[in-house]
Amino acid sequence: MTLYPESKVTPNRAIDMLEMYGTERVWMNSACDWGVSDPLSVPKAALEMRRRGYDDTFIDRIIYSNPAQFMGQSERFGLK
Numbered sequence: 001m002t003l004y005p006e007s008k009v010t011p012n013r014a015i016d017m018l019e020m021y022g023t024e025r026v027w028m029n030s031a032c033d034w035g036v037s038d039p040l041s042v043p044k045a046a047l048e049m050r051r052r053g054y055d056d057t058f059i060d061r062i063i064y065s066n067p068a069q070f071m072g073q074s075e076r077f078g079l080k
Contacts, residue, residue: 003041004031011045027067
C-alpha cells in the first residue's frame with residue numbers, strides 16, 4: 001500500500017484495511033510523487049499500530065518481514 005497523508009490511503013486508513021482484510025502479502029511504502037506526500041508515512045503508520053495496541057511482532061511483519069519475504073524471491077535481493 002502506498003501511503004499518502006491526505007488522500008487515497010492514509011496511515012490510519014491503511015491500518016483499518018489491515019484489520020478488515022488481514023496482513024498476508026501486504027506491505028506499506030511512503031509516497032513521494034507528484035501529489036502531497038510524506039516520506040514519514042510508514043513510521044507514522046507504525047506509531048498508529050502501536051497506539052491501537054499491536055505488538056512489535058505485528059508491526060515488524062508489515063513494515064519489514066512481508067517486504068523482505070516478497071523481495072527475497074529475487075536472486076538479486078539479499079539482506080545483510
